[in-house]
Amino acid sequence: VLGLYFFQDTIRLKLLGYSNQSINKIKEYNLINYIIKKNGYSKTFDKALLSNNFVKNNKDIYYKLDYINNNNYIDNINDLITIGYKDLNLIFKNLDNKEIEQLKNTNYISNINDYLDYDYLIINNLNRYNNYKKSHPSLGLDTIITYVNIGLDKPQYSNINNIKNLDNKLILVNKYNKLASDYVPKDLVKINSKYSAKNIELQKDANDAFYKLCSDASKEGLDIKAISGYRSYSTQVSLYNNYVKRDGISKADTYSARAGHSEHQTGLAVDVSGSGIVWDEFANTKEYKWLITNAANYGFIIRYPLGKENITLYKYEPWHLRYVGIDIAKDIANKNLTYDEYYIRYLNK
Numbered sequence: 001v002l003g004l005y006f007f008q009d010t011i012r013l014k015l016l017g018y019s020n021q022s023i024n025k026i027k028e029y030n031l032i033n034y035i036i037k038k039n040g041y042s043k044t045f046d047k048a049l050l051s052n053n054f055v056k057n058n059k060d061i062y063y064k065l066d067y068i069n070n071n072n073y074i075d076n077i078n079d080l081i082t083i084g085y086k087d088l089n090l091i092f093k094n095l096d097n098k099e100i101e102q103l104k105n106t107n108y109i110s111n112i113n114d115y116l117d118y119d120y121l122i123i124n125n126l127n128r129y130n131n132y133k134k135s136h137p138s139l140g141l142d143t144i145i146t147y148v149n150i151g152l153d154k155p156q157y158s159n160i161n162n163i164k165n166l167d168n169k170l171i172l173v174n175k176y177n178k179l180a181s182d183y184v185p186k187d188l189v190k191i192n193s194k195y196s197a198k199n200i201e202l203q204k205d206a207n208d209a210f211y212k213l214c215s216d217a218s219k220e221g222l223d224i225k226a227i228s229g230y231r232s233y234s235t236q237v238s239l240y241n242n243y244v245k246r247d248g249i250s251k252a253d254t255y256s257a258r259a260g261h262s263e264h265q266t267g268l269a270v271d272v273s274g275s276g277i278v279w280d281e282f283a284n285t286k287e288y289k290w291l292i293t294n295a296a297n298y299g300f301i302i303r304y305p306l307g308k309e310n311i312t313l314y315k316y317e318p319w320h321l322r323y324v325g326i327d328i329a330k331d332i333a334n335k336n337l338t339y340d341e342y343y344i345r346y347l348n349k
């Protein structure tokens with residue numbers, strides 16, 4: 001009689017989809033009734049059974065998990081359960097191998113699933129997100145992740161990243177991202193003297209776009225001119241130091257970049273005047289009004305907008321344009337984001 005029961009169990013397990021080898025393991029781990037009650041096949045459970053690291057206590061979690069073909073899958077499951085994670089489907093669905101490794105090296109995060117929707121999530125920043133959320137409870141998770149990824153949970157000019165892809169036209173230069181001191185763009189071109197107050201250079205693409213912008217504006221009776229473009233690292237050193245001498249460090253930092261952190265060193269940024277009106281007064285010109293609606297059509301954004309000082313870490317600079325190309329400039333204008341935010345969410349892949 002006992003033999004017949006065993007025989008029937010084997011048939012039932014086989015009908016569920018388990019191989020003889022798996023059935024032997026099921027018997028060895030004393031899980032026949034468990035499987036018969038489940039009344040279904042789980043490939044993840046099966047792979048765990050046949051691995052060298054089946055953990056009986058984890059059986060329910062194995063059973064529920066979609067299978068992923070990955071040599072470390074069962075190890076990863078066991079490790080994540082040890083840390084405290086139980087709901088693993090979303091984790092494996094959203095994170096790649098490298099991110100799973102990072103997650104294994106991070107303290108347990110109880111609300112991990114809330115974060116997994118965001119593809120600009122950086123696993124190594126999870127603890128920073130949670131800390132920032134505690135000090136900024138009214139901010140949404142999208143904002144929390146964006147700000148922390150920019151670096152805004154740390155003081156300006158800390159945790160500085162040295163920019164590697166220096167010739168990328170979409171480069172992000174800010175108080176957390178630094179250009180090499182010897183970086184000079186390869187294709188600097190002088191701005192046409194019609195649209196330039198003195199000898200000013202930009203990268204060729206930016207220069208072509210700027211020429212088109214200025215000439216179209218002039219057809220509407222507007223007078224837009226460059227007053228500053230490419231600036232070398234050493235120029236920025238003396239410029240910043242002079243401002244510090246005049247106003248002190250904390251004030252100078254609100255309007256002048258430290259050397260290596262200026263967009264002007266990329267040759268993709270240009271400061272403009274309107275009918276000869278410069279700096280703060282430029283915001284009141286008809287030229288500025290025109291730029292607000294038209295700059296994106298030429299690939300330029302207003303890089304340091306009003307009301308975004310807490311993100312850009314610069315005061316409002318209506319005169320400072322940055323070239324990013326037409327498609328991205330339009331997208332940024334539509335989304336009403338700063339370049340810092342946009343870069344983190346859409347370009348930092």
Ligand SMILES: [Zn+2]
Pocket residue numbers: 228264269270271319320321
């Ligand atoms: Zn500028």
